[in-house]
Structures are given as C-alpha cells and as structure tokens.
Amino acid sequence: MAAVVLVHGLYHRPEHFDMVAERLRIMGTEVVVPELHLGSLAADTAVVQAAIDALPEPAIVLGHSYGGSVITGVRGAGHLVYLSAFVLDVDESAAGLGGASSQLQDAISSEPDGSTSLHRDRAIGPLYGDCPERLAAWAVGLLRAQAPGCGRGVPEHHSWKHTPSTYVVCAQDRAIAPGLQRKMASRCTDVREWQTGHSPFVGQPDLLVERLVLQPHLENVASAFVVGAAGTGLAASSEA
Numbered sequence: 026m027a028a029v030v031l032v033h034g035l036y037h038r039p040e041h042f043d044m045v046a047e048r049l050r051i052m053g054t055e056v057v058v059p060e061l062h063l064g065s066l067a068a069d070t071a072v073v074q075a076a077i078d079a080l081p082e083p084a085i086v087l088g089h090s091y092g093g094s095v096i097t098g099v100r101g102a103g104h105l106v107y108l109s110a111f112v113l114d115v116d117e118s119a120a121g122l123g124g125a126s127s128q129l130q131d132a133i134s135s136e137p138d139g140s141t142s143l144h145r146d147r148a149i150g151p152l153y154g155d156c157p158e159r160l161a162a163w164a165v166g167l168l169r170a171q172a173p174g175c176g177r178g179v180p181e182h183h184s185w186k187h188t189p190s191t192y193v194v195c196a197q198d199r200a201i202a203p204g205l206q207r208k209m210a211s212r213c214t215d216v217r218e219w220q221t222g223h224s225p226f227v228g229q230p231d232l233l234v235e236r237l238v239l240q241p242h243l244e245n246v247a248s249a250f251v252v253g254a255a256g257t258g259l260a261a262s263s264e265a
Contacts, residue, residue, distance in 0.1 A: 027054070027082060027083070027084055027085055027103060028054065028055040028056070028057065028080045028081075028082065028084040028085070029049055029054055029055070029056050029057070029084060029085045029086075029087065030056075030057045030058075030059070030073065030076055030077060030080075030084045030085070030086045030087070030102075031045065031046065031056065031057070031058045031087050031089075031226075032058075032059065032061070032073055032086065032087065032088040032089065032092035032095050032096055033058070033061060033089060033090075033092055034088075034089045034090030034091040034092050034110075035090065035091040035171050035175060035176065036142070036143050036148075036168045036169060036170075036171050037089075037090075037167070037168065037169075038060070038167050038168075038169060039058035039059070039060055040167055041164060041167055041224075041226065041227065042058050042226055044226065044227070044230035045226045045230045045233050045234055046058055048230060048231070048234045049234060052234075055080070057076045057079075057080070057084075059072045059073050059075075059076045060072070061073075061092075061095065062169065062171065062172060064172045064174075064175075065172075065174060065175060065178055066094055066095065066098070066118075066175055066178025066179070066180065067098075067178065067181070069095050069175065070095050070098040070099060070180065073086070073095050073096065073099055074098075074099050074100065074101075077099055077100075077101050077102060078101065082103070083101060083102055083103030083104075084102060084103055085102075085103060085104050085106060086099065086102040086103075086104070086105055086106065087105075087106040087107075087108055088105070088106070088107055088108065088110045089108045089109065089110055089224075089226065090108075090109060090110055090111070090200070090201065090223070091110075091111065091119055091175065091176060092108075092110055093107045093108075093110025093111040093112055093113075093119075093209075094110075094111045094113055094118070094119050094175075094176075094178060094180060096110075096184065097111070097112060097113050097180045097182070097183055097184055097185060098180035098181060098182045098183075098184065099182070099184055100182060100184060102184060102188050103188075103189075104188065104189050104190065104191065105184060105185055105188050105189070105190040105191070105213075106190070106191050106193070107185075107190065107191070107192045107193065107209070107210070107213060108193045108195070108225070108226075108233075109193065109194070109195040109198050109200070109201050109206055109223055110192075110209075111201075111209065112185055112190075112192065112209040112210070112212045112213060113179070113180055113183070114183060114212070115183065116179060117179065118176065118177045118178055118179050119176045119177075119178075120176040120177045121177070122205065122209070123201075123202065123205050124176055125151075125176075125200060125201065126151060126199060126200055126201065126202055128147075128150065128151040128199050128200070129143075129148065129151040129152070129199070129200045131147055132144045132147035132148040132151065136170055139172075139173055140170040140171055140172055140173060141170065141171050141173065142168070142169070142170040142171070143165075143168050145165045145166070145168065148165060148168065149161055149162075149165045150199060151199040151200040151223065152164070152165070152200055152222075152223050152224055153165060153222065153223070153224050153227055153228065154197075154199055154222050155197055155221060155222035155228055156222070156224065156227045156228030157228065160227050160228060161227070161228075163227075164224065164227045185212055185213060189214045189215075190212075190213040190214045190215070191213060191214065191215045191216070191217065192206070192209065192210035192212075192213040192215070192216045192217070193216075193217045193218075193219055193225075194206045194207055194210055194216065194217065194218040194219070195219055195221045195222060195223055195225065196218050196219065196220050196221070197220055197221055197222045198221075198222055198223045199222060199223065200222075200223040201223065217236075219232070
C-alpha cells in the first residue's frame with residue numbers, strides 16, 4: 026500500500042488524525058502526520074516536504090483546511106487530497122481567498138505574545154458541530170495556540186497543477202464556506218461532496234478511510250499505489 030501523509034490545519038495537532046491513522050495502520054499502511062506550527066507557511070511546507078522525501082514511494086498527501094495551503098507547495102506527491110482545504114494559485118493566500126467563516130472568526134482570541142487561540146465553547150460548533158459530543162469535546166480539548174501570519178502565506182509552488190488531485194467539499198461546513206470550497210475544487214482533477222461538517226476525520230473517520238484514502242481510483246492515476254482495501258472510486262463529481 027502507498028504511504029499516507031496527513032496534514033492538519035491551523036490550531037490543530039497531529040493527534041486530531043489519530044482515529045484515521047490508527048485505522049490505516051491496522052490495514053498495513055504507513056502513515057506520517059507531521060507537526061506544523063513552525064511559524065510560517067514556508068516552514069510548515071518544508072516539514073511536510075521532508076516527510077514526503079523520506080518515503081520510498083510517492084505518497085497520498087491529504088491536507089485539511091490550512092493544510093491545503095501547505096500541500097499545495099510540496100513536490101513529489103503521488104496524489105493530493107484537499108479536505109475542505111485551500112487550493113491556492115499564484116499570489117493567493119488562504120486569508121486572501123476569504124479564510125475562516127464569521128462563526129470561526131468569532132471564536133478567535135488574541136494572546137499577549139501575538140499568537141491567537143480559539144475559545145473552545147465558540148469553536149466547537151463551526152469545527153465539530155456534526156460530531157458526536159464525546160468526540161467533539163476530545164477534539165476541541167486538543168486545540169492549541171497558533172502563530173500569526175500562516176494564513177497569509179503564499180506558496181512558492183503549486184503542486185495541483187502537475188499532480189493528480191481530489192477535492193472533498195464538506196457541504197455542512199461552518200468553518201470554510203462550502204461555496205468557496207466548490208470554487209477551489211474546480212482546480213482539482215476530481216471532486217467529491219460529502220454531507221459533513223468541517224472535520225470528518227473526527228466525526229466519521231471510517232468515511233475518510235474507506236471512501237477517500239483507500240479507493241481504487243488512485244491506482245489508475247498514480248501507478249505507485251497498490252490499494253488493498255475495498256472503497257469507492259473518485260471518478261464521479263459528487264458523492265452519492
């Protein structure tokens with residue numbers, strides 16, 4: 026099986042992907058979840074690039090939210106997956122495209138050191154509003170402070186122009202507007218639309234594993250992959 030690199034978004038940690046990573050590892054898939062929060066988009070991209078370069082074959086590289094800005098700048102991926110994520114073009118930034126919804130912006134608090142954090146009670150709705158209460162509480166408890174400026178970062182490279190890619194629109198998302206997601210999705214090779222909120226890796230990890238990461242369509246577009254688990258192809262433009 027191809028390795029999978031999972032790239033989290035702002036305020037998040039690698040642990041937010043634990044349920045997805047555990048399922049993939051049980052299936053025998055190598056999973057790498059880099060830690061971001063290095064202070065800039067360029068630094069975050071470099072740490073993901075190092076993870077990709079350390080793997081023996083081109084990997085499936087999934088970016089969530091701001092993680093899409095990060096994976097846009099990498100080279101050498103076999104397939105890119107944008108999960109409610111930013112697909113940036115020349116001179117674009119996540120903030121410049123519209124960034125977070127007003128609901129999520131209302132949850133942002135400034136810290137004395139210049140960083141920002143999310144007020145947990147206000148963040149839980151836009152980030153995890155469709156997740157089971159227990160999982161939403163776990164996920165919001167993991168949120169961390171964020172250095173300023175990452176959302177204004179502009180990638181130096183645009184990997185989606187040269188690498189097969191899949192966009193997943195989260196149609197019930199309250200953190201990044203679904204309309205904005207659909208506009209960015211038009212830049213990708215394939216598009217799926219799921220009736221989920223912003224964070225299906227918390228609320229529906231099996232959906233993410235079975236219908237996206239381990240699906241046979243990637244075998245056709247990235248010959249390095251040998252997918253050994255049943256799934257559904259991504260040739261369709263929407264998820265039934």
